Amino acid sequence: MSTQGRVAVVGAGAFGGWTALNLQRRGCEVVLIDAWGPGHVRASSGGATRVFRQSYENPDMVRLAGRARQLWMEEQERSRRRLFDPMGLVWLAPKRSEVEQRLLSNLTNASVPHEWLDADQLAVAYPQIRTDDLEGAILEPGAGALRAREACQVVRDALVTEGGSYQSSWVEPGTIRSGRMDDLRLADGSRVTADAFVFAVGPWQGAVLDRLLGWSLPVTRQEIFVFGTPPGDDRFGPGRLPVWAYHGARFWYGVPGDGDVGGFKVADDHRGPAFDPTTGDRTPSAQGLDDARSFLATRFPGMADAPLIAASVCQYTEAIDGRFLADRLPGLNNAWIVTGGSGHGFKHGPAVGETVASFVMGDQLPGAEPAFSTCSERRSG
Missing domain, CATH: 3.30.9.10 (D-Amino Acid Oxidase, subunit A, domain 2)
Structure with a gap:
């Protein structure tokens, strides 16, 4: 999506919240949706604290964490x-x-x-x-x-203050036709339409990947x-x-x-x-x-x-080699997934959101950032 438009982001954890906020700050109209709220107790981004460090064997994670710290x-x-x-x-x-x-x-x-x-x-x-x-x-x-639960709520609040919107609901992918996703189905039967969709659903990624690709992450x-x-x-x-x-x-x-x-x-x-x-x-x-x-x-x-x-x-x-999975969903030109925190993703959240926003906006292609894996890597692996 090279032009500004409406984007629906599913998942208000570290990856989804920061992706939504970055897209909003780049001029998109963003709606953020989460079933139980930012930093809720079932989420991988929940809890009181997360460790922040740059001590990594992978130099790409050192670099990404440095950007996240800033x-x-x-x-x-x-x-x-x-x-x-x-x-x-x-x-x-x-x-x-x-x-x-x-x-x-x-x-x-x-x-x-x-x-x-x-x-x-x-x-x-x-x-x-x-x-x-x-x-x-x-x-x-x-x-x-890092103060995990509080940070997720701060990011959600910043999104709303800066013109985005937030909804609490369970979500399923909606109508798909001609290589595009038209909408999302919410728990009350209503639908959310958008120009682009980002699924940042953490451990619930199977609901998207199993349905659309026939595999999911452990x-x-x-x-x-x-x-x-x-x-x-x-x-x-x-x-x-x-x-x-x-x-x-x-x-x-x-x-x-x-x-x-x-x-x-x-x-x-x-x-x-x-x-x-x-x-x-x-x-x-x-x-x-x-x-x-x-x-x-x-x-x-x-x-x-x-x-x-x-x-x-x-x-x-778990994503490949401890990297994060961020890619366009194969067969869909307006839907993306970011997941695979691999036990260390929270600290990188701001930099992950910045990177995924650049993918959605068309500034760089998935696979260009070596800290992230792609759907094609998972299939071939």
């Missing part, structure tokens, strides 16, 4: 709402492996401030972390935590636990500890002071079983809690007896 800061200033807590990140490494070497090289090449701390330096800087079995850590001071169940910090002990709060990641046999990560929940967030990045985001049971498992407690006691001994104060289940939608 856009996050601009929106924070524009909205006068705190969206980003730049508390830093410490990447804990049992060994300085090839992964850590690539991270360090990519950060250096992208001029991202960072340093390597050996185990002794790490122990002095963060005595609340067990370090005797670590070789060291990467410290990325410009990293931190969706996995992930568990998150938040533990209460000891009363009067600030060692495990955001003033004393950065966001952290542990690159061991399994990859763990966490956030001190988890947004409006408070406490100490712990999550296992290991991919869980297949999961349906609509009907799946979101009761955290006893095994998941035991694993989190065991890790917490080992890595943060002062939290060994910490009480569980919150727990949740979310989901990852």
Whole structure:
């Protein structure tokens, strides 16, 4: 769509909200639609916090995250709402492996401030972390935590303030003819017409891809636990500890002071079983809690007896090689899909939205941005 027109964006998470806002700011008339609201509890963009980092093995993700950070800061200033807590990140490494070497090289090449701390330096800087079995850590001071649910709502509010519209409804693709989608069907039977359509439906991508292409991306169940910090002990709060990641046999990560929940967030990045985001049971498992407690006691001994104060289940939608899927839907010249956050997409949301808006407006072709995969890659893979 090389000219300005009406665009319907389905999904008000990080990808959809930012795509809608970018299109609105480029002169389109945008309607954003979501079944349960921006940052709702079932969404991959829900919850209190998300990690922001540029420590990536893929240099394209380092670059994309850098652009996203700039856009996050601009929106924070524009909205006068705190969206980003730049508390830093410490990447804990049992060994300085090839992964850590690539991270360090990519950060250096992208001029991202960072340093390597050996185990002794790490122990002095963060005595609340067990370090005797670590070789060291990467410290990325410009990293931190994003306020996920609040950010989705801020983006939706900005869209409406700037002339776009928002509707809450379940959506299905509507009439398709002559290589074009004419409309969307809403839950009440009404229809939304537009010149172009963007489906940013996260783990619900199967409803679009299975119907139109006969395949969809894997969706996995992930568990998150938040533990209460000891009363009067600030060692495990955001003033004393950065966001952290542990690159061991399994990859763990966490956030001190988890947004409006408070406490100490712990999550296992290991991919869980297949999961349906609509009907799946979101009761955290006893095994998941035991694993989190065991890790917490080992890595943060002062939290060994910490009480569980919150727990949740979310989901990852896996695209190729951890890249995001953004493409025109094959056979349709006015419909697009963006999905496949792959467990790390939220932080990139502003840059993803900027890129997808450029696809829709015809400024660049899908596949030109290497941080994204395409539908044809998925078919051939």
